[in-house]
Amino acid sequence: xxxxGAAAATRLAVVAARAADDKLxxxxxxxxxxxxxxxxxxxxxxxxxxxxxxxxxxxxxxERVRLELDERPIADEGRxxxxxxxxxxxxxxxxxxxxxxxxxxxLDRLYGDCSRTDWTQTG
Numbered sequence: 001x002x003x004x005g006a007a008a009a010t011r012l013a014v015v016a017a018r019a020a021d022d023k024l025x026x027x028x029x030x031x032x033x034x035x036x037x038x039x040x041x042x043x044x045x046x047x048x049x050x051x052x053x054x055x056x057x058x059x060x061x062x063e064r065v066r067l068e069l070d071e072r073p074i075a076d077e078g079r080x081x082x083x084x085x086x087x088x089x090x091x092x093x094x095x096x097x098x099x100x101x102x103x104x105x106x107l108d109r110l111y112g113d114c115s116r117t118d119w120t121q122t123g
Contacts (some may be wrong), residue, residue: 007102009041010090019064020046023057030117051082
C-alpha cells in the first residue's frame with residue numbers, strides 16, 4: 001500500500017468511496033472496522049440499483065485506486081453474479097452491493113458501533 005499505516009488505509013478508502021460516488025453509487029459509507037474485526041482497517045460500502053451499475057462501480061473503483069495510488073486488489077469475489085462484489089485491498093475492503101443484497105445483509109447495522117469516516121471532505 002502507498003504510504004504506511006492507518007493514514008494510507010484511510011486515503012485508499014476515501015479514494016474508493018469517491019470513485020464509487022462518481023459512478024453514482026448510493027448510500028456510500030466508510031466504516032472504521034479495525035477494532036471490531038482486526039483483519040482490516042476500513043470497509044467501504046456502496047449500493048447500486050442494478051447489476052450493470054455494480055460492474056461500473058467496481059470498475060471505477062479499481063481504476064481510480066490504481067491511477068491515484070498504484071494499488072490493485074489482492075483478491076476479489078462476486079464479479080460473475082454482480083450482486084455483491086468484494087474488492088480486498090488488504091487494509092481496506094470495498095463492498096459494492098446490489099440494493100437487494102445491501103438491504104438483506106445490512107452490514108451497516110452489523111457494524112453500527114464502528115465510527116464512520118467522512119469521505120466527502122476535500123483533501
